[in-house]
Amino acid sequence: MMFLLLLLVGPAHAWVSLEDWGSGSVEGSVGEFGQCVCNVFLPDTTFPADRMENMQTSSNDLSIEVKLQINKVISLKGQLSVLLSELSNLTIRLEVLESGPDKYIKLEFELLRIELREFEALVTQLKLSLNFSSPAIESLYAEIRNMSSIVDQLESYDKSNLEVIRIEFAKLQKKLEKCQDDREDVSNAQIGSCKHRGILRMGKPIISQLNANLNSGYKYGGWGKDSSPVSGSEDMYWYAGAADTLFSTVTLYSDYYKLIIRQAYQTNQLYVAYKYDWRGSGNNYIVRSNALYYQYNNPFSMAKFNLTSATVQTKVLPEATTRFSYHYSPNQNLDFAADESGLWVTYATEASNGKLVLGKIDENSLELQEVWQTSVFKQSVTNAFMVCGVLYATRSVDTMTEEIFYTYDTNTDKETYVSIQFEKFQDFYVYLDYNPADQRLYMYNNGYYVYYNVKFRDA
The missing domain is CATH 1.20.1270 (Substrate Binding Domain Of Dnak; Chain:A; Domain 2)
Structure with a gap:
């Protein structure tokens, strides 16, 4: 016999048949008063409230994330409008400049x-x-x-x-x-005099500005003054920069103010297609007596470029090798320097196993007059310069600090390990040279013109 279970559901007393419960199991019996008694075993129909709560939480999180992304889009739209406005302004300014001298x-x-x-x-x-x-x-x-x-x-x-x-x-x-x-850190020695006992300390870095190309990518290069200026060029500044270690242009400025406002009076091209290729590599070039001394690219040799006649003279150093460069950058194989006593070049040889060799240069013939062998390994050095016949070698201490750690005195053939620390404007630099004409140390620091005043030990 089939039993029919009727349940009252809700206030409306709607009738629900057992069949509506799906696959529930039913057992029947007769009660003590003769009535039918049915036991119904239903499957688990508990409502998944915990999953519903998780779904609501996830929905709220997604809603918040969507709002954040919408706000970002609105913000970016505003920034884009500003940039478009600036671009429009630059376009207008360019059109004005092009409209007439x-x-x-x-x-x-x-x-x-x-x-x-x-x-x-x-x-x-x-x-x-x-x-x-x-x-x-x-x-x-x-x-x-x-x-x-x-x-x-x-x-x-x-x-x-x-x-x-x-x-x-x-x-x-x-x-x-x-x-x-x-x-206080300005030089205490007379210009041209060596009546002191070497460098005592360096002043704070004085930053002039970004290079004349207005390009932070021009990380390789150098700048400074003529170390032995000809008459009328005492205030002249020069600059050479590039995006890599191959350079082809040297620019001259009549004074510091012209350098700052980028008004050159002469630009020298070391490369003209199908005519000549006098380009150099590395960064350790200097200007002395209106001539640029630099590392000639091909063949690897010393070069002297006359800034007046635009002619070049070269001299191969048979012992010099291209296998050992300074620590900071490649192709710095010949490092030219000038001091109170003349013109110098540092390099490394295979025979020296990469240790620095120092040579005194005859400025007319480019022949080496005398050579000194040091004990410092070139690849551990970040740069080097000369003051009064003494070689000073530097190394990096940290991102903001450089140290003069080694000296070689050609007057006494004595080498010494020292610690003269000085501050860098930025970590990466490729050019460091002393100028005896104003007793300043010039640095090309990550594309910026930087110089230091030098304080000497009293005699």
């Missing part, structure tokens, strides 16, 4: 503003290096702010007013250099 005045005013900001940065650095302020420094700040106001006012006038600004800039530059020369 007289429109270049706008560019010159922009450069002046850039230089004013650089002046302000230099004065700030000077103040920090001195650890105190002074009336002179405060006066410089006031003059820089005044110059900014003058630039804004004169921009609406004719181009002749640029000369007024240049004169004011020259005055400001001289005052800035005077403040720098008054610092």
Whole structure:
């Protein structure tokens, strides 16, 4: 006999048949009063509340994530609008510049503003290096702010007013250099004199600016002054830079101000297709007596490029090898240096097993007059320079610190291990050379012009 179980469900007392419960198991019997009694064994129909809760939590998390992504898209859209606006502005400025030579005045005013900001940065650095302020420094700040106001006012006038600004800039530059020369770390020895006992310490790095190419990718190169300038070129600066260790251009500037505003008076090309290839490699070149001394690329040799006649003279060093370079970068095989006593070159040979060899150069013939063998391994050295016949070799201490750790005195044939630490502007540098004409150490530091004042030990 088939039993029918009827259940009351909810307040409406809806009737539900046993068949509606699916595959439940039913057992029947007769009660003590003769009624039918049914026992129903139903499958587990418990509602999965825990899974529902997890689903709701996940849904909420996804909703929040979607909102965050939407906000990011909105933010990026705003940034894109700003960038498009700046691009449009640059396009307009370029069209103005291209419309006629007289429109270049706008560019010159922009450069002046850039230089004013650089002046302000230099004065700030000077103040920090001195650890105190002074009336002179405060006066410089006031003059820089005044110059900014003058630039804004004169921009609406004719181009002749640029000369007024240049004169004011020259005055400001001289005052800035005077403040720098008054610092404690400026040289205490007479220019050209070797009446001292070598380097005592280095001043703080003085950062002029990014290279003339305005390209941070130009990490290889050098800059500085002529170490023995001809008459009329005492204030001249030079610069050579490239994106790799092969360089082909040397640019000259009449003075420091022209270097800063990137107004060259002469550019020398060491390579002209189908005519000549005088290119060099490495970064350790110098300018002396209006000639560039550098490592000739092919064949590997010493080279002297006359900056006046644009002619080149080369000399092979049979013993020199290209197998050992300085620690920081490749192809730095011939390192030229100048000091109070003349012109030098450092290199390594197979016979020396990679240890530094130092040679004194005859500037006319490029012959080596004398050679000294050191005991320091070249690949452990980051760079080297000469002061008063003494070779100074450097190495890296950390990303912000360099150390002069070794010296070789050609006057006494004595070598010494020392520790003279100095600060780097940035970690990577490829050029470091001393200039006896102003007793400064010039560094090309990750694409930036940097120099140091040198303090000597008293005699």
